[in-house]
Amino acid sequence: MALQDAILAALADGSESSGYDLAKAFDYAVANFWTATPAQLYRELEKMQDEGLVAARVVAQEKRPNKRLLSLTKAGRKALHEFTTRDPKPTAIRDELLIQVDAMEHGDLASVKAHIEARLAIAEQKLAYYKKSRERSLDGCSEEDFLVEEERVGPYLTLLRGISFEQENIRWAKLALKVLAKREAARR
Amino acid sequence: MALQDAILAALADGSESSGYDLAKAFDYAVANFWTATPAQLYRELEKMQDEGLVAARVVAQEKRPNKRLLSLTKAGRKALHEFTTRDPKPTAIRDELLIQVDAMEHGDLASVKAHIEARLAIAEQKLAYYKKSRERSLDGCSEEDFLVEEERVGPYLTLLRGISFEQENIRWAKLALKVLAKREAARR
DNA sequence: GAGGTCATGTAACAGGTTACATGATTGA
């Protein structure tokens, strides 16, 4: 059910997206609290159309395949409102890198170190991307003013959570690499 | 496949656990980077026994059902080592609360506020639990010394990531509540 | 005596992943 709610929320703040647009928004490289693959989205959107939560408007394009632009119906908006009243499930995190780090003494240290380095680079990219998003949102306004005056702060608040998540990933990865280096030096 | 790897890692650092023990360790209230329900674990453990990755030793107990204590086989240790050499998948986060916050202006503000408060309380509990774990690990030793001298730092490093995750959840939740309060005050 | 913990699971269903298929256009 929760993917459905995530789609409702995405359509409510973006408005009129194609399945392809949603697929980009739910890509792990961009999304900070929910991911989904295109296959999942097309399947779910089909179901949501049958249930009358979203409506499609076909836009013919020259030199491009036709688009099906989706938007929320009244029933869709109602379902989204109802969702916000339900108790949210606890956060689920799945991180294979942390499994590897947990078991690193039983595995290949050099590989794990390389994986932490790769993750650090990804986190830095995501952080840079989120910070650009933030600048775009604020549009010159100060954060304090924005948070009180803007009519919609929800997306900004979730963006702040994404930013601090990536900042902590970076901090942690650097610490872990430092520890590994120190231990390697001490082993000789 | 990744649940399998998570089980291998759990058995490698704990050694000889029952399905029930693992279920507690993978519970969302305790686990910081992978969760699984008992049903999932019993199914997966069955498979892993067939594949020869884990072996069960049945321990008869008086006044309690028999236990099946599981441990890694040589093949299991090899599989775990091999896992650490593979590229880990990117972190997957799924958080319904952040969907609700993202869409809060389309939903029920009072409910969302209550959900943030509930999440804050959970994060504080988890943080307290993680901090106790840390004290137990350090056992009077300073962190700096521990990180260089201990033979196994993997579990400690993942614990640190869990701690900072919950600290950021707390910080974020408090900020979000403050913003909501200010906006409510400004609306009058 | 009610509810929690220890300890095992099964069945049915829902949700997520991987691989494939199509085909034109645009930029390096």
Add this chain to the structure above:
DNA sequence: TCAATCATGTAACCTGTTACATGACCTC
């Protein structure tokens, strides 16, 4: 000319969730 982007999806499979079942013990 090679890869990426736009844009749609399907099929098969794997993983995760929910609800149920059993039964004795321990604590309030």
